[in-house]
Amino acid sequence: MKCVNMETELNASIKADLISIGNVQVDKSLLPDQFKTTATAGPGAGGSSIFLRAGNRRVRLTINDLSPLRMIPEDDHVVVVKGDSVIASGVLERPLCHCPEQAYITISEKCIYDCQFCPVPKLQGEVKTSEKVQQMVAEAYSTGELKAISLTSGVAVSPEKEVKRAAGIIKQLARDYDLPIGVSVYPTKDSSEELYFAGACEVKYNVETMDPGLFRRFCPDLSLPAVLEALDNAVNIFGRNRVSSNFIIGLGESDETVRKGIERLTGRCIIPILRPISPHPLRDNMGNINRPDAERLFRLGNMLREMLDRQSLCADKSRTMCLLCTGCDLTPHRDV
Ligand code: SF4
The missing domain is CATH 3.20.20.70 (Aldolase class I)
Incomplete structure (x- = not known):
């Protein structure tokens, strides 16, 4: 697997790429309930999501087994894989009610x-x-x-x-x-x-x-x-x-x-x-x-x-x- 350049992790254009897809397959070991949230309002209502943070940026992705993106654990963080390349890395954030903080x-x-x-x-x-x-x-x-x-x-x-x-x-x-x-x-x-x-x-x-x-x-x-x-x-x-x-x-x-x-x-x-x-x-x-x-x-x-x-x-x-x-x-x- 090709590795992401840590300097560019979750920069604006990678975040745009992740948002344009909007969903991710999630490795089962990452799925304990404290990392998931379920939207109850707006267009995303009813779906479960996960929040990735890298540096000052955060992205919410809907959990979807058919997504072209995969999130997998690596050491003390997680990486997002598209095709055979790691395109982002970061940590999962715990949502409080609906979103983190x-x-x-x-x-x-x-x-x-x-x-x-x-x-x-x-x-x-x-x-x-x-x-x-x-x-x-x-x-x-x-x-x-x-x-x-x-x-x-x-x-x-x-x-x-x-x-x-x-x-x-x-x-x-x-x-x-x-x-x-x-x-x-x-x-x-x-x-x-x-x-x-x-x-x-x-x-x-x-x-x-x-x-x-x-x-x-x-x-x-x-x-x-x-x-x-x-x-x-x-x-x-x-x-x-x-x-x-x-x-x-x-x-x-x-x-x-x-x-x-x-x-x-x-x-x-x-x-x-x-x-x-x-x-x-x-x-x-x-x-x-x-x-x-x-x-x-x-x-x-x-x-x-x-x-x-x-x-x-x-x-x-x-x-x-x-x-x-x-x-x-x-x-x-x-x-x-
Ligand atoms: S609070 Fe965050 S996760 Fe919720 S709709 Fe707004 S930007 Fe998206």
Whole structure:
């Protein structure tokens, strides 16, 4: 087997390669439960994942026996093998709740909406009580590794009720823990005020795509103008570097749409998170979706970093959620 150059282990282009594939076969000896996590929200919901860290970079890969990548132990670390070459090496990180260093909790694992890329409406999971969330955070805190609390949610009954529930849970958590709290929900007219005054320091409202035609097709129950308006308002309340938005790559959007979308968002001090689409087995009728290849991820990641720089925005100042984790994306200022 050819060996990876340790100088280049998990550099930005290798991370782009790993993310573009997105999954890995895992040697059974690495599979004890403490290294696995199961996503309960968003496009990855329902799948088990593993986190690899090398230097300052982290990558999340879904465990899949059919993957072209293999992860195997070697001495005190692990290596990722593609074909007959070792392409990355690092150590496995233990997720706390969902990802390393965070209690990232989905408070409602069900949704009344039906975004076509998302398995959550099909899974119709648990709506967690406040007590359950507190208990999960307490367990994560007891490890001594907890750096942030992050909450996300589907829409179990209505966006207004979900925001109210999230605000109530945040209020309690802010009283009990001296940790940054981030939250990602479908926004309402007053959600930023409610969540900020409850004690959240960062918010994420997802545009999903900045192509209005694709938005109507993939998110028929949601409103892109309403999300954009809520994001603008969120910046007024939470401030610069405290507002982000998932922007899915691979739904059929052109690079020009991505460029204009990033320009629109960064121009209002919103940090886009370019998230490669993960086709889910419960969503097999999505048509022409394509997980972006490494070259496209790398190119768009660099474009995003340049546009953030133009506005003096710093993704690496984020204290919660995906911009702190970085596992699924090429994160500007952390990876590129
Ligand atoms: S980047 Fe976000 S979605 Fe991905 S593992 Fe980290 S917290 Fe979860």
